[in-house]
Amino acid sequence: MVSLQELQDQFGSEIQERVFRDNRFIDVPAEQLLQLLSGLKTQFSFDMLVDITAVDWLDYEGATDRFSVVYLLLNVDSGERLTVRTAVNLPDPALPSVCSLWMGADWMEREVYDMFGISFTEHPDLRRILMPEEFSAFPLRKDYPLKGRGERHNFPVITRSEG
Amino acid sequence: MAVGLPENIFITRLDAAANWARSNSLWPMPFATACCGIELMATAASRHDLARFGAEVMRFSPRQCDLLIVAGRVVMKMLPVLQRIWLQMPEPKWCISMGACACSGGVFDTYAVVQGVDRFIPVDMYVPGCPPRPEQLLAAVIDMQEKVRRTGTIMGREFVSRDTSSGPSPFDLQEQHRIEDSRLIQLGGFSAAATSTVEGDA
Numbered sequence: 001m002v003s004l005q006e007l008q009d010q011f012g013s014e015i016q017e018r019v020f021r022d023n024r025f026i027d028v029p030a031e032q033l034l035q036l037l038s039g040l041k042t043q044f045s046f047d048m049l050v051d052i053t054a055v056d057w058l059d060y061e062g063a064t065d066r067f068s069v070v071y072l073l074l075n076v077d078s079g080e081r082l083t084v085r086t087a088v089n090l091p092d093p094a095l096p097s098v099c100s101l102w103m104g105a106d107w108m109e110r111e112v113y114d115m116f117g118i119s120f121t122e123h124p125d126l127r128r129i130l131m132p133e134e135f136s137a138f139p140l141r142k143d144y145p146l147k148g149r150g151e152r153h154n155f156p157v158i159t160r161s162e163g
Numbered sequence: 164m165a166v167g168l169p170e171n172i173f174i175t176r177l178d179a180a181a182n183w184a185r186s187n188s189l190w191p192m193p194f195a196t197a198c199c200g201i202e203l204m205a206t207a208a209s210r211h212d213l214a215r216f217g218a219e220v221m222r223f224s225p226r227q228c229d230l231l232i233v234a235g236r237v238v239m240k241m242l243p244v245l246q247r248i249w250l251q252m253p254e255p256k257w258c259i260s261m262g263a264c265a266c267s268g269g270v271f272d273t274y275a276v277v278q279g280v281d282r283f284i285p286v287d288m289y290v291p292g293c294p295p296r297p298e299q300l301l302a303a304v305i306d307m308q309e310k311v312r313r314t315g316t317i318m319g320r321e322f323v324s325r326d327t328s329s330g331p332s333p334f335d336l337q338e339q340h341r342i343e344d345s346r347l348i349q350l351g352g353f354s355a356a357a358t359s360t361v362e363g364d365a
């Protein structure tokens with residue numbers, strides 16, 4: 001099992017740990033993120049990236065940052081799991097892409113970009129993945145209305161007489 | 164003076180003959196995107212047997228169909244596809260909107276889901292339900308046949324007058340208010356008002 005001490009020694013003392021119901025969370029500043037994830041993969045055998053997702057903390061009591069980006073890691077051999085979180089903020093939320101470490105990060109990062117507008121530098125193909133390309137908002141941000149801004153009804157009407 | 168008719172010949176109107184043929188051989192285009200699609204399949208399967216009404220010939224090319232059955236929710240990314248399929252169907256053609264989602268968006272009142280396909284394509288028959296029972300879809304097909312028989316013309320003259328959207332206007336003010344009001348509902352403005360009314364009644 002990776003100890004916090006090992007991680008702090010190698011990747012900086014800003015790294016914090018939190019445990020909730022046997023799940024370990026590692027909080028890391030965005031500057032050390034790529035270095036940490038790379039180390040976790042190569043030295044500590046976290047060879048599988050289960051998911052990348054994000055959280056919008058807008059209006060959340062006690063929150064200091066606007067977004068958290070969450071990386072769920074799995075060591076397939078030992079079954080050890082680790083959650084790595086990092087914070088990003090407006091106006092230009094960006095993180096380094098981890099596609100070079102795990103190929104599977106490609107679509108996951110595209111989804112986070114599509115839903116939250118967090119961009120990933122050096123991503124090979126950062127486009128929207130779920131919403132149509134011409135969609136201009138980021139729908140999972142908390143300041144985006146649930147019912148949208150009328151995009152769902154911005155289509156031409158076909159009447160019976162014309163076709 | 165009566166016209167003498169040889170045996171096995173009868174006289175009818177051309178419209179009635181066309182309607183008879185059309186109504187008894189509706190070929191559905193199954194546009195199934197959700198659980199309504201499962202019920203649609205059940206309707207076509209042996210227990211409910213859509214074939215009894217001549218509408219069992221599901222074709223997966225719109226070019227061969229004359230009855231579009233929209234079964235399931237339609238998201239904004241899918242709507243252009245649906246419109247294209249409708250335009251690809253040859254005349255005469257009809258449309259059944261099956262289930263709450265296709266008719267009105269159902270419970271999915273979100274940014275991505277179209278609130279009723281009748282806003283953007285013409286709809287002849289609505290089937291309520293979530294999802295509707297196969298019997299309901301059968302009833303809709305039977306009603307559809309009745310509609311074809313009653314209103315159909317061989318040249319499709321009954322379609323010409325339908326020059327407006329069958330559903331609510333996409334940009335009507337009500338819609339805008341609903342979008343703005345959703346913010347108030349989240350803040351509890353409406354629930355507080357509702358509570359006070361209840362207390363007043365008590």
